[in-house]
Amino acid sequence: MELRDIVEAGCHRDWETTTAASSESVRFAVIGLGWFTKRRALPALAASDRCDPTVLVSSSTEKAERLGAEFDAVEHGITYDAFHDGEAADAYDAVYVVTPNALHLEYVETAAQYGKHVLCEKPMERDSERAARLRDVAADGDIQLMIAYRMHTEPAVRRARELIASGVVGEPMSVRGTMSQRLLDRVNPDPDQWRLDEALAGGGALFDIGIYPLNTARFLLDADPVAVTGRTTSSHDAFDEVDETVSFTVAFDDDVTAHCFASHNARQSSEITVTGTAGEVSVRPAFFQDQTRQLHVSRGDGRATVALDRVDQMREEFDYFADRLRGEGAVVPDGDHGLVDMHAMEAVYEAAETDQWVTVEYE
Amino acid sequence: MELRDIVEAGCHRDWETTTAASSESVRFAVIGLGWFTKRRALPALAASDRCDPTVLVSSSTEKAERLGAEFDAVEHGITYDAFHDGEAADAYDAVYVVTPNALHLEYVETAAQYGKHVLCEKPMERDSERAARLRDVAADGDIQLMIAYRMHTEPAVRRARELIASGVVGEPMSVRGTMSQRLLDRVNPDPDQWRLDEALAGGGALFDIGIYPLNTARFLLDADPVAVTGRTTSSHDAFDEVDETVSFTVAFDDDVTAHCFASHNARQSSEITVTGTAGEVSVRPAFFQDQTRQLHVSRGDGRATVALDRVDQMREEFDYFADRLRGEGAVVPDGDHGLVDMHAMEAVYEAAETDQWVTVEYE
Numbered sequence: 173m174e175l176r177d178i179v180e181a182g183c184h185r186d187w188e189t190t191t192a193a194s195s196e197s198v199r200f201a202v203i204g205l206g207w208f209t210k211r212r213a214l215p216a217l218a219a220s221d222r223c224d225p226t227v228l229v230s231s232s233t234e235k236a237e238r239l240g241a242e243f244d245a246v247e248h249g250i251t252y253d254a255f256h257d258g259e260a261a262d263a264y265d266a267v268y269v270v271t272p273n274a275l276h277l278e279y280v281e282t283a284a285q286y287g288k289h290v291l292c293e294k295p296m297e298r299d300s301e302r303a304a305r306l307r308d309v310a311a312d313g314d315i316q317l318m319i320a321y322r323m324h325t326e327p328a329v330r331r332a333r334e335l336i337a338s339g340v341v342g343e344p345m346s347v348r349g350t351m352s353q354r355l356l357d358r359v360n361p362d363p364d365q366w367r368l369d370e371a372l373a374g375g376g377a378l379f380d381i382g383i384y385p386l387n388t389a390r391f392l393l394d395a396d397p398v399a400v401t402g403r404t405t406s407s408h409d410a411f412d413e414v415d416e417t418v419s420f421t422v423a424f425d426d427d428v429t430a431h432c433f434a435s436h437n438a439r440q441s442s443e444i445t446v447t448g449t450a451g452e453v454s455v456r457p458a459f460f461q462d463q464t465r466q467l468h469v470s471r472g473d474g475r476a477t478v479a480l481d482r483v484d485q486m487r488e489e490f491d492y493f494a495d496r497l498r499g500e501g502a503v504v505p506d507g508d509h510g511l512v513d514m515h516a517m518e519a520v521y522e523a524a525e526t527d528q529w530v531t532v533e534y535e
Numbered sequence: 536m537e538l539r540d541i542v543e544a545g546c547h548r549d550w551e552t553t554t555a556a557s558s559e560s561v562r563f564a565v566i567g568l569g570w571f572t573k574r575r576a577l578p579a580l581a582a583s584d585r586c587d588p589t590v591l592v593s594s595s596t597e598k599a600e601r602l603g604a605e606f607d608a609v610e611h612g613i614t615y616d617a618f619h620d621g622e623a624a625d626a627y628d629a630v631y632v633v634t635p636n637a638l639h640l641e642y643v644e645t646a647a648q649y650g651k652h653v654l655c656e657k658p659m660e661r662d663s664e665r666a667a668r669l670r671d672v673a674a675d676g677d678i679q680l681m682i683a684y685r686m687h688t689e690p691a692v693r694r695a696r697e698l699i700a701s702g703v704v705g706e707p708m709s710v711r712g713t714m715s716q717r718l719l720d721r722v723n724p725d726p727d728q729w730r731l732d733e734a735l736a737g738g739g740a741l742f743d744i745g746i747y748p749l750n751t752a753r754f755l756l757d758a759d760p761v762a763v764t765g766r767t768t769s770s771h772d773a774f775d776e777v778d779e780t781v782s783f784t785v786a787f788d789d790d791v792t793a794h795c796f797a798s799h800n801a802r803q804s805s806e807i808t809v810t811g812t813a814g815e816v817s818v819r820p821a822f823f824q825d826q827t828r829q830l831h832v833s834r835g836d837g838r839a840t841v842a843l844d845r846v847d848q849m850r851e852e853f854d855y856f857a858d859r860l861r862g863e864g865a866v867v868p869d870g871d872h873g874l875v876d877m878h879a880m881e882a883v884y885e886a887a888e889t890d891q892w893v894t895v896e897y898e
Contacts (some may be wrong), residue, residue, distance in 0.1 A: 346796040352810060401764055401892070405790035419709060420790040421784055427768035429782040431794035432684060433709040439814045439833060447715060451802045470802060529764070529890045533890050 175469070178334045183327040183481050187492055192221040198494040201227035201256065201264040201288070203279050204271035205239055207360065212461065213270060216486035218243050222494035227264045229255045255279070263284045266497065268320075268490075272372040273379065274298035277306045284313025289503075291493050293320045295383055296376030296507065300514035304535060307507030315502045318493050319510035323388045326489040328455045328465035328480045331444070333392050334358035335453050340471055343451025344393055347422075347430035349385025349445075350437035351459045356410060363410040376405070376414025378517050382434030384459045387505075387513055388444050389422060389430040392453075396512050399423045401529045402520040407437060420520045423529070461485050511535075538832070541697045542841050544873035546690040550855055552862035555584040561857040564590035564627040564651070566618065566642050567634035568602055570723065573747025575824065576633060579849035581606050585857035590627045592618045620640070624649045629860065631683075635735040636742065637661035640669045647676025652866075654673045654856050656683045658746055659870065661737030663877035665898060670870030679866040681764035681856050686751045688851040691818045691828035691843050695809070696755050698816050703834055705813030707756055710785075710793035712808070714822045719773060726773040739777025741767070741880050745797030747822045750868075750876055751807050752785060752793040755816075761873050762786040764892045765883040770800060786892070824848050825851075874898075 176492060198218060198527040202225050203208060217225040224245040229252060230236040248260040256278075266289040269279045276297050283290045285419070290310060296303035296319055310317035323329045324372065336344060339411030353359055355367070366372040368382055402420025406412065417435035433441075445454035451471035467478045496503045512534065519530040563580060565572060565588050580588040585609040592615060599612030607894045611623040619641075632642045637733040639660050646653045651661040653673060659666035659682055675678035701705060716722055718730070729735040730743055753759060765783025769775065780798035787793070796804075805826065809819035814834035820826040830841045859866045875897065882893040 279723065341802065345801050346713065346715075346795070348713065348794065350709065350810065352709075354812075399890075401784075403786060409788075417708060417790065419784070419794070419796070421764070421782070425768060427766070427770075427780065429766060429796075431711065431782070431784070431796065433711070433792070433794065433810070435708060435810075438708050438810050438812055439618070439704065439831075439835075441810050441815055447713065447796070447798075447801050447804050449717075449801055452804055454600060470804075472802075521679060525891045527762075531630060 175335065175338070177341055178331055178338065179467070179476070179478050182333060183483050186330065187325065187501070188495055189501045190459060195222060195494070195498040197222060198266050198497055199224050199225050199226040200265045201229055201255065201260070201267045203229045203267060203269050204228040204507065206270070209270050210239065210319045212486050213268065214243055216484050216490055218245060219484065220487050220490050220494070221490045227260050256282045258286055261288070264288065266291060269293060272366040273374050274302070275374045277302050277309070279315070280317070281309050282307050284309050286404070287313065287315060289316040289497055291318050291320055291496030294387070294510060294513070295379045295517065296510040297376065297512055300511060300518055303511050303514040307511055308443050310507055316497060317507045318496070318503045319505050319507065321391070321488060321505050322485045322489045323384065323459070324391055324438050324505055325492045326465070326485055327483060328467045329391065329458065331386060332453045332455050335469060336392055336446055337394070340469065341446055341453055342450050343426070344428050344446050344448045347389045347393065347444065348449045349389055349430060350433040350441045350443055351381045351384045352435040353381065354439065356408065357438035365387055368410050368414060368451070370413035373414060375466050375517060375521065376406070376411060376416060376418070377434045377436045378415055378418040378420070378520055379438070382418045382420065382432060383513055383517065385430070385432040385444055386422065386436065387457070390512070392444070392446055393424060393428060395424045395428065397422045397516040397532045398425060399529050399531045400516055400519045401523040404521070404524045411436070418520065420523070422516065507512065538698065538701070538703055539703065542839070544694060546844050546846055549693065550688065550864070551858055552617045552864045553858050558585060558857070558861040560585060560587050561629050561860055562587050562589040562627045564592055564618065564623070566592045566632050568593040568598065569633070572633050573602065575849050576631065577606055577846050579853055581608060582847065583853050583857070585854045590623050619645045621649055622661050627651060629654065632656060635729040636737050637665070637735045640665050640672070640759055641699060643669050643680070643702065644672050647672050649676050650676065650678060652679040652860055654681050654683055654853070657750070657873060657876070658737065658742045658880065659873040659877055661735070663874060663881055666874050666877040670874055673682070673870055679733060679860060680870045681859070681866045682868050682870065683852060684750050684754070684868050685848045685852045686747065687754055687868055688855045689828070689848055690846060691820065691830045692751060692754065694830055697819050698832060699755070699809055701747045702815055703775055703814050703832065704809055704811030706789070707791050707809050707811045709791070710752045710756065711812045712752055713794060713796040713804045713806055714744045714747045715796065715798040715804045716744070717738045717802065718799035719771065730829070731773050733776035736777060738880060738884065739769070739774060739779060740799045741778055741781040741783070741883055743847070744799070745781045745783065745795060746792070746876055747878065748795040748797065748807055749785065749879060751821070752795070753875070755807070755809055756787060756791060758787045758791065760785045760879040760895045761788060762892050762894045763879055763882045764886040767884070767887045774799070783886070785879065817868065
């Protein structure tokens with residue numbers, strides 16, 4: 173594919189294998205009704221013509237029904253226990269798991285039991301052992317499992333990946349990715365939020381946002397980590413259990429390295445750049461949802477910047493998942509893909525503790 | 536100082552302590568007449584109203600005189616041996632050493648012997664032991680020694696440093712710096728150039744261009760490296776003695792890290808970014824001379840990009856050095872400063888060999 177064709181594709185959904193009109197809508201049970209669900213996921217599901225949020229699952233029927241009243245498609249508001257008991261199972265085809273990380277497994281177990289496909293938020297679980305069980309549960313239950321890496325359906329990232337695959341940068345050599353925000357000041361001031369609770373989250377800035385540059389580097393390079401090193405730090409009391417800031421390096425095959433930075437205590441930053449022997453591709457900004465993305469391409473003496481229309485990243489992701497369920501395409505990123513990040517992130521923590529490079533071991 | 540004042544300063548020479556009109560011109564002997572001298576240094580010295588290139592020193596009188604004929608100020612073209620013998624010593628006040636790295640020491644020894652001040656190209660020498668001797672020779676000879684880090688007088692970098700010192704980014708947390716070029720294709724095709732000869736250069740991409748993000752990170756943070764890790768690689772036969780590509784991380788105090796990438800085999804990249812708790816400052820592009828620099832500042836929800844007039848970085852550097860010699864200001868970056876980079880870069884090589892983090896030891 174030529175550079176011009178790729179750039180001109182813009183926000184084209186190159187992944188579509190079905191049309192919304194010819195496909196039965198995928199009905200979702202949404203598990204976990206935090207701010208991300210309310211502000212991001214439900215509006216996207218409601219706007220989609222491929223998906224419907226028919227069941228909301230929360231700690232109380234009342235909470236689920238109150239939120240459900242805001243969306244026409246919602247038919248049931250039920251409790252977590254009721255979900256496990258199979259209540260309203262006829263009303264949904266798939267489950268979107270957006271609970272604290274350490275609870276993902278149990279909802280996927282129930283989904284598998286009832287034969288419901290799963291879109292599971294990243295990171296997969298609180299540790300790699302549970303993530304592996306989650307993957308196995310889905311396989312044993314013969315359900316489709318996708319890990320919710322929304323960068324895989326972000327148009328600017330997809331175009332960047334196509335440019336790299338087409339040889340625009342030559343041989344990739346270096347990736348730099350950064351994602352940071354002021355979590356407590358700007359996103360969620362609650363010092364008791366589950367993201368700060370090691371037992372529920374499994375990790376801090378690395379698990380929550382460092383996973384973006386890590387996974388997007390993998391996606392852009394189409395490669396998996398070989399070894400990592402890194403450092404973590406925390407300055408606020410709220411981060412006494414998990415890392416507030418992480419700075420890490422991922423070594424891939426062929427001497428390619430990715431330098432990544434993520435922090436819950438830094439000014440918002442959000443970009444990823446791949447430099448190769450012949451060119452450079454950068455998505456800047458890249459990761460946050462309320463940003464108009466620019467794709468920067470340099471090759472030889474030339475350079476171009478392309479502004480892409482802003483899309484609803486969650487809707488792109490939901491629609492992609494629905495297309496995959498209704499069509500013939502493989503559901504990726506799958507559990508094996510997500511598990512690689514779990515192993516890589518655990519290796520970063522080990523590296524930070526030991527001041528070493530740590531080889532990423534896959535089971 | 537306020538953000539607006541800093542930005543409005545643009546290319547103002549905030550470092551000036553004397554005026555050109557009131558200062559006697561500094562007469563330079565220029566040692567080493569490679570392409571950098573011809574294309575960058577001599578034109579800058581010739582254009583300066585504070586400096587004059589009066590003596591050119593090369594392998595043959597003929598070569599020195601032939602080049603000297605192109606510049607009105609040049610009075611003598613002499614050999615290296617003649618320089619060591621003190622020929623034309625009355626015709627220069629200072630020496631600009633731009634030979635292969637491993638020869639710096641001997642010319643500084645001679646300069647000290649004749650009481651001539653020295654502007655010495657970076658890296659200081661081929662290893663830290665010789666760099667320390669170079670520093671000591673200058674001190675013992677009571678001459679001024681400046682290491683030629685032109686980023687210290689690059690206006691965009693100086694403004695970035697002032698912004699950081701004024702608190703615009705809050706507490707600095709992460710630095711990302713990258714400098715790459717296609718050396719053999721685009722800069723100098725000679726596979727026998729001294730930069731590729733370990734005995735003459737001491738190191739490869741790290742010593743030649745990795746030193747830019749390394750030293751500029753130090754300059755912007757006003758801090759010195761504590762520990763480093765990194766990886767080096769080479770793909771071309773021409774780089775069988777020295778690293779073609781280096782990817783390294785520098786840990787500073789207060790949990791600040793700098794991720795750096797440099798390559799002689801990658802598309803040109805050139806930028807440095809500091810992300811802090813409250814803001815971000817980026818110079819993009821930063822390091823190459825034929826670039827119009829932009830200073831990018833983000834703080835809170837605001838962001839601004841300032842384009843600076845293009846300056847001749849070499850002239851800024853020469854004029855600064857001349858100002859320091861004629862005025863009262865201390866000559867920095869000095870030998871101690873340059874030696875820190877030597878130790879840090881040797882630690883990067885040790886880290887690359889051992890796959891470890893290496894503490895940077897200073898004598």
